[in-house]
Amino acid sequence: MTQSIVVQVGQAGNQIGCRFWDLALREHAHVNKKGVYDEALSSFFRNVESRRSDGGACDVIGGRIRCLKARAVLVDMEEGVVNHILQGPLREVFDSTQLLTDVSGSGNNWAVGHMTYGSAYREQIVEKLRRAAEHCDCLQCFFLIHSMGGGTGSGLGTRLLTLLEEEFPEVCRIVTSVYPSAEDDVITSPYNSVLAMRELTEHADCVLPVENQSLADIVNKIKHMSPSGIKRDSTVISGQGGVSGAEKPFDAMNNIVANLLLNMTSSARFEGSLNMDLNEIAMNLVPFPRLHYLVPSLTPLYTLSDVNIPTRRLDQMFSDAFSKDHQLIRADPKHSLYLACALMVRGNVQVSDLRRNIERLRPSLPFVSWNQEGWKTGLCSVPPVGHSHSLLALANNTCVTDTFMDLRDRFTKLYRKKAHLHHYLHVEGMEQSFFSEAADSLSSLIEEYSQLDATKRRLVPDAPRLTVAI
Template identity: 55%
Template sequence: MPRELITLQVGQCGNQIGRQFWQLALEEHAQHSRRAVFDESMSSFFRNVDARASPPMDLPFNAGRSAIRSLKARAILVDMEQGPVAETMAGPLGELFDQQQLLTDVSGSGNNWAHGHCVYGPKYDEQLQDKLHQAVELCDSLQSFFVMHSMGGGTGSGLGTYILGLLEDQYPDVYRFATVVFPSEDDDVVTSPYNSMLALRELTEHADCVLPIENEALMEMCAKIDRGTASAALSGFGSEESAARVVDDSRLTDGVDLRQLENAFGEMNNIVARLLTNLTSSMRFEGSLNVDLNEITTNLVPFPKLHFLLSSMSPVFATADPRQQPRRLNQMFSEAFQRDHQLIRANPRASVYLACGLLMRGNVEVSDINANIQRLQSEVRMIHWNQEGFKVGVCSVPPVGQKSSLLCLSNNCCIRETFERLHTRFHKLYSRRAHMHHYTEFMDVGMLDEAQENARYLIGEYAKLESASDATQPTITRSTRRLQPLY
């Protein structure tokens, strides 16, 4: 049975990451299915439609034997400026998206969470519900929503988190995943700490699983290219022209000189896109140990609200150079637990793991995976009540341009360092009540106090778990989820 996933790309960041994501998704399915048949794996992300009808009419699935006519992504594109969505629709992927599933305004949110959340949210609530209802009605077995947005801007952080709450209200039984990009500490949006702190509270309350990403961590990874320690080539492209076509105008945030760093931001977007395609590979392709997204939350989120997962990959970059030797399995496992492979600035080996998910792609033996897990159990610190807290998935179809890869998702107490850095930046502004008048125009000042208290709560709970001894039980006990066995 098809298991569909609906993506919601919100704001400039969300739409530009989404552009890379859909490019990679198309390449993966083109590599996997060369018969131009609309099979079950494609139905997770796409609809097969007759584009001659208005609106496009879905064609019968026919047990995965129908010929591909015209693909439409299961996606809703949202931005309160027209530019990013217009760029997508005018580009080579434009026909992939349904015109009825676009929502734009012209004035933007002014880098103000309150404007995006408290003004545009209620203003477009009914239209958002209609678009969601239409997307859900076209699914046979909807598994999850995937929301992509930034934390530092106005539309992504504000309207993006409003949509997350709307999803919880309208579809409480469908899992809500959020991939969010934290701004750099030198971000030129001076109010980004306010936006990020307010968005963090909404993510804590309304998401089932959050995959935080930091711009600075991505920049450090991309800097390896310039130092010659990683390949700058992106996989799946036969020429510089085709690579440039995808990289062109692909950026994460607008906090830097985009003209000078266009290629770097294209590579950063590519890293995030690979995270998403690897995460969803098991629900799209066959494998010996497939893992659905609901199993991620069941196994890796033992306590409510502590659902922020570190992401790391090996290899980080795919390469088109056939001379490069593929990584050994042992090397991939080691790299996935290293600091410089994390998508946030953190060192998980120096902290405590609550649970860990290992999602392999390619032709990999389960016995080899078990051997590496046994090695890791002696090298990393697992919480005392979950010493064997590894969840393993194996998808047989490798990523484009690779023979195998490893995605590691870990619920690790070191995530509090990200929240501590954000809280410090927030406090510098809030202690002086700087720029508050921009926010109190649209919201009550108490929401900032609640957001600050939420961050302190998260920091405190992760710190308690970090320091818990074998004889001390964690302080969070309500709604504890039972972790599933390894297989």
């Protein structure tokens, strides 16, 4: 059995990560009624004790499986969020030796996170990563969760990414990056995001970009579709998400991202008739090393009340996965070019359902001419709690250029005036050339995607019929 380690960096990274662990524990408790430590649990949890102090075996208490420690490393240069987690119901799930905090934060400055804290805490971070890896029998993947707009998530998060590449070059690095909206209240977020983009392009195996504005739009859409409100046991809300206190405005948004991770890791955590190895994501969806940004979409986005869902609604789930309303970035993939696509399905869905829906949707989805069969599929038999089935689609699609171009435009407006630049240049090791090189890297990435998108007009109408990769 393979294992994976989740690395949470910065405020958003730790809040999303906490939601992921809460949802994962609820899923395992729902399936593993006796609370016995098994292979499914070992993929993301380790067992620190086989028996309780009172002599009983590990069991389920209050809906949570005990005697487990998350395979996680939590890093933040402000201690507030991590301390809040340690005061909540998930406090026993995290090993205190796997936490790293400071008190002053990065001041929304990529250079402080990347240069200052990256250098000061390098050895401690490497030690914690090695210790987490030593607890794995067969380490398969690192999942890095961070945001792009602030200082710690963007700066220290991408510095940590390079450390992963240096220390564990053979282990897959999948990054979930939360991109700021145009109305972000951090004035320097375009700088931080573009500087971080260069590191993601160079050092990640796969990046799942998620936009704050898209998440907010989806939450509002769900509320509108559910007159009685969002249910507490739904995909979007998971109780208190492992954090004590009342629900906060970003909790529902964080839960959507956590559910993205939950669906992506389901094949590693549970059995299925067509399980997808995590390494296969990069192997099948990334035809060129730098073009590894995968657009995620989730469906359904709210808990369905019925258990036996008719075929008509099952087919609608597949259609929704390719609708712009279900993308976690604000883009319409149908109007751009697909390089590859993965469909990761959970619940009572058959291979024949997959084949039927792919064949049904294929004519409306423009695929690059040399990869007409560029589909990867996975079936996990265990659905999310409260659902009968769900679908995560990961598309390597040229529509990501819209997000990148918007980010570049916001960066250029600031950089042209040299606004706030001095805050970065005062940091030891930071040079102005970093800005121009990061902008050039982003422009080059946009150009590479755009050149492929231009081939869409030359696609052959009668392409070979699709076969599903198994």
